[in-house]
Amino acid sequence: MEDRTTLNRQLAQMLKGGVIMDVTTPEQARIAEAAGACAVMALERIPADIRAAGGVSRMSDPKMIRGIQEAVTIPVMAKCRIGHFAEAQILEAIEIDYIDESEVLTPADDVYHIDKRKFRVPFVCGARDLGEALRRISEGATMIRTKGEPGTGDIVQAVRHLRMMQSEIRRLVSLDDDELYEASKQLRVPFDLVQYVHRNGKLPVVNFAAGGVATPADAALMMQLGAEGVFVGSGIFKSGSPEKRAQAIVKAVTNYDNPSILASLSEDLGEAMVGINESEIQLLMAERGK
Amino acid sequence: MKIAILALQGAFAEHEQMLRRLGAETMLIRNLDDLDSVVKEPSSSAEGWSGAVIPGGESTAMMRIMRDEGLFSPFRQLVLGGLPVFGTCAGLIMLDRHHLGVMDITARRNAYGRQLGSFNAEGEFEGIGRVQMTFIRAPYIEQAGPEVEILARVDGKAVAARQGNMLVTAFHPELTDDTAVHELFLTMVRQRQSSQSFVSGAADVLA
Numbered sequence: 001m002e003d004r005t006t007l008n009r010q011l012a013q014m015l016k017g018g019v020i021m022d023v024t025t026p027e028q029a030r031i032a033e034a035a036g037a038c039a040v041m042a043l044e045r046i047p048a049d050i051r052a053a054g055g056v057s058r059m060s061d062p063k064m065i066r067g068i069q070e071a072v073t074i075p076v077m078a079k080c081r082i083g084h085f086a087e088a089q090i091l092e093a094i095e096i097d098y099i100d101e102s103e104v105l106t107p108a109d110d111v112y113h114i115d116k117r118k119f120r121v122p123f124v125c126g127a128r129d130l131g132e133a134l135r136r137i138s139e140g141a142t143m144i145r146t147k148g149e150p151g152t153g154d155i156v157q158a159v160r161h162l163r164m165m166q167s168e169i170r171r172l173v174s175l176d177d178d179e180l181y182e183a184s185k186q187l188r189v190p191f192d193l194v195q196y197v198h199r200n201g202k203l204p205v206v207n208f209a210a211g212g213v214a215t216p217a218d219a220a221l222m223m224q225l226g227a228e229g230v231f232v233g234s235g236i237f238k239s240g241s242p243e244k245r246a247q248a249i250v251k252a253v254t255n256y257d258n259p260s261i262l263a264s265l266s267e268d269l270g271e272a273m274v275g276i277n278e279s280e281i282q283l284l285m286a287e288r289g290k
Numbered sequence: 291m292k293i294a295i296l297a298l299q300g301a302f303a304e305h306e307q308m309l310r311r312l313g314a315e316t317m318l319i320r321n322l323d324d325l326d327s328v329v330k331e332p333s334s335s336a337e338g339w340s341g342a343v344i345p346g347g348e349s350t351a352m353m354r355i356m357r358d359e360g361l362f363s364p365f366r367q368l369v370l371g372g373l374p375v376f377g378t379c380a381g382l383i384m385l386d387r388h389h390l391g392v393m394d395i396t397a398r399r400n401a402y403g404r405q406l407g408s409f410n411a412e413g414e415f416e417g418i419g420r421v422q423m424t425f426i427r428a429p430y431i432e433q434a435g436p437e438v439e440i441l442a443r444v445d446g447k448a449v450a451a452r453q454g455n456m457l458v459t460a461f462h463p464e465l466t467d468d469t470a471v472h473e474l475f476l477t478m479v480r481q482r483q484s485s486q487s488f489v490s491g492a493a494d495v496l497a
Contacts, residue, residue: 003410006410007405007408007409007410007424007426008405010408010424010426010462010465011405011408011426011427013301013304013346013465014300014301014346014347014348014379014380014426014427015300015347015348016299016300016301016303016347017297017298017299017300017302017347018299018300018347018348018351033350034350034354035354036299036350036351036354036355037348037351038299038300038347038348038351039348069404073350073399073400074348074350074351075348075404075405075427076404092406095403095404095405095406096404097404097405097427098405120406121405121406122405247354247358250299250351250354250355251355251358251359253299254297254298254299254320254321254355255320255321258320258321261321
């Protein structure tokens with residue numbers, strides 16, 4: 001495999017067991033870093049506000065992203081629109097550590113995703129099932145996250161997506177070698193990736209949970225379901241005491257299977273972000289880019 | 291031989307796999323209870339925990355959890371008491387003067403820049419020979435005291451070192467198929483076990 005792809009997959013390995021937090025200012029970035037975030041996602045508006053504002057949502061101002069890069073020593077990620085390779089080129093030019101080709105922004109291309117193999121910087125992409133995950137990996141994504149439903153504070157979709165991926169992985173593992181060709185056809189993904197999952201029982205890249213994580217318990221739930229780390233978007237800086245909640249979610253990811261530690265982490269966190277139920281949302285971001 | 295791996299954040303599973311491949315038993319340390327079991331296990335017996343690993347990841351995240359969860363002092367005491375410890379990348383940073391303050395080195399964080407500066411190299415490692423080296427947003431050792439033996443350099447920068455019971459690499463041997471550096475660490479552990487002096491150190495911590 002190409003050197004860059006391997007190095008980029010390996011950076012994601014270093015993020016495992018960690019929390020990646022959405023931040024909109026250098027000050028929030030510093031709070032996130034001090035709270036123990038393993039990376040930050042720099043964006044102008046967090047998903048809950050994007051959802052509230054409506055309209056077309058685009059890549060953030062590079063100057064604003066640079067401000068955040070200068071504020072912290074941990075990796076800085078930023079989002080570009082699905083298929084918008086020019087935005088991705090700009091993010092590469094400012095030496096972003098990871099690009100999120102994200103359904104949270106308005107898609108720029110309703111057919112094609114970015115050919116991520118043309119880039120030297122790594123990409124993370126969202127997926128709702130195994131087919132989507134493997135298609136993104138084949139395009140060059142070196143990290144996957146569930147799509148969930150961003151900006152809602154509702155974990156149901158992230159759970160659905162992760163459970164779907166895990167059950168499809170288990171199914172592939174159980175197949176005979178000669179059944180893998182048909183599986184590759186049904187999933188609409190390259191055969192070698194199907195073969196990898198069949199042999200290893202996991203994706204060839206790190207898989208995080210994202211979309212709707214609002215509490216330490218949400219983070220623990222996703223980790224127990226098999227996520228290797230979590231993204232928290234609106235959940236932290238839309239809550240009553242961001243600093244405390246950020247720290248609690250970081251520690252919940254480390255001790256995700258220890259209920260007594262989780263109980264003490266869940267105490268006195270103040271108000272959680274106001275959630276929106278799945279049935280109340282008009283725009284399903286997860287439906288963007290399959 | 292049992293090795294405790296700090297599993298607060300980062301690539302601890304990769305060390306776990308590597309060490310098991312070399313026949314060591316492993317345990318993940320996520321909280322104070324886990325660490326207590328390392329301290330309390332009779333280290334004089336062959337059953338005792340005999341070494342620790344600090345993996346790659348984000349040092350700021352791991353330090354935060356260590357401090358808040360009360361792991362900082364007991365872990366530091368274990369290392370000062372002689373427990374062999376192996377730190378890779380973030381682990382190197384954490385053992386330096388400005389973090390756990392146990393090793394007489396100063397690490398330069400993100401010394402090669404952002405992810406675009408990550409790279410692979412092959413270099414000479416003292417006592418081992420040529421070693422594959424993977425650097426991911428890596429540090430290097432900027433300054434080292436007289437007790438520190440520099441074991442490898444890449445482009446003139448110190449990227450691996452040993453000081454008594456402490457071994458550090460700026461790169462990630464756990465990400466390659468080359469087991470040589472982990473074998474070197476397990477050799478340090480065996481030497482310590484036979485010398486037994488670690489026992490009194492751990493007993494002091496308990497007292």
